[in-house]
Amino acid sequence: MSRRTASIDGKPEKHDHADVETHDNAFDVYGDEDTAEIKYRTMVWWKAAALMLAETVSLGILSIPSVFASIGMAAGIILVVGLGAIATATGYVIGLFKLRYPHVHNMADAGEILAGPIGREVLGAAQVIFMTFICGSHVLTGLIAFDTITAGASCSVVWAAVTAIICLVLTLPRTLNGISYMSVVSFISIISAVLITMIGVGVAGHKGGVTAKADLSFAPAFLAVTDIIFAYSGHVGFFTFIAEMKEPRDFGKALYLLQISDTALYLIIGIVVYAYAGVDTVSPALGNTGVVLRKVSYGIALPTIIIAGVINGHVCAKLVFIRIFRRGGVHSKHMTSHSWTGWLSWIAICIIIWAFAFIIAEVIPFFNDLLGVISAIFASWFTYGISGIFWFHLTPPSERWSTRTQKLKSIFWGAVILMGAFIMVAGLYASINSIIDGYRFGGFPHPFTCMNMGLK
DSSP states (O other): OOEEEEOTTSOTTOOSTTSEEEETTOOOTTOOOTTOSSOOOOBOHHHHHHHHHHHHHHHHHHHHHHHHHHHOHHHHHHHHHHHHHHHHHHHHHHHHHHHHOTTOOSHHHHHHHHHHHHHHHHHHHHHHHHHHHHHHHHHHHHHHHHHHHHTSOSOHHHHHHHHHHHHHHHHOSSSHHHHHHHHHHHHHHHHHHHHHHHHHHHHHOOOOOOOSSOOOOHHHHHHHHHHHHHHTGGGGGHHHHHHTBSOGGGHHHHHHHHHHHHHHHHHHHHHHHHHHHGGGOOSSGGGGSOHHHHHHHHHHHHHHHHHHHHHHHHHHHHHHHHHHHEETTEEOGGGSSOOHHHHHHHHHHHHHHHHHHHHHHHHOTTHHHHHHHHHHHHHIIIIIIHHHHHHHHHSOHHHHTSSHHHHHHHHHHHHHHHHHHHHHHHHHHHHHHHHHHHHHTTOOOOTTOOSOOSOO
């Protein structure tokens, strides 16, 4: 059995605790694809980066200006940069964990390595629940976009159904490479919409009220912070993206491109829109312009609203699909062939996910706040805390305190785990407090309402 050390920056000669030992004949998620009808490991690194950008930036960027308005310019900039830097480190560790365990395809597989069958079930259920709610957020944002564009010309339930059906159809390709080209369209879409928004607020001129800091109580302040955390919540799909890359060691390139791009974009739109819109800054960010530009922005943003939802839906469906057709480390022929069983199972899984996404977006009157609860529970760990656990798992106890550098790393990753726990508790408190206030002041719509949900 040949062995080599490798890191995701593609430098196999460097030996360090961060390097991971891999095996040439280690079982991979999809097995030997030489004779497979459906080949999954086909993505080059830039396609993976495009998918990650589309998944992460789409909805996250729309809430950033209102975050700056809530907590002040200075705190907003510090948090976007700081949380982005830590998210880069945690993403890197996810890449290392995948190289060390090539069979890992999702958080459920990682959970099994960390804590056996219980870990598999807990993290698997958490990933499915979290990603289904993210799909629901795309259904909700889609209906808001359609209602804004059409000025409420039809029942909002219809627009929610239209969004869910479009997302369902686009989720059906079996490989991520099959939808990676859509992610390029998604990225162009959100960049164009954001540029139009910034131009619009610039033309309208400064409205005043910009502050470097804000005087807020803990709950509303941390609720704003959770929006930034949600903007970096793409880590939940990283294992699946790496599993379908031609060369998993190139993941580092995709990760760095993602983190540099999304952090820069969050800073630009947050600073520019808040600087001009001031205290009147609203969320989503596309609502900060006049009526006409608002409709144009939402029209241009529709592709990213839908395609980013498609990526999340695909990753969620792939977890369930792999779970069904891979047992005991052996994958079924239905995973890699155009069989009736394989295709009907895949289509059924996609239908169920988007049906649930539609229902939760329509039934739950406080969906946005509930998404805050879900993000606090899951994004706090998937993006931050669990990577600290991965690092300690990858690093032998004898090496954790062997040198000064290792001691600092151990302290850092221990702090990341505590950070994940703090975000979960504080985020839950802030989100539940917001839900209570919503009921107290009657701020929630009725389930399946036909009222115009668009920005006016």
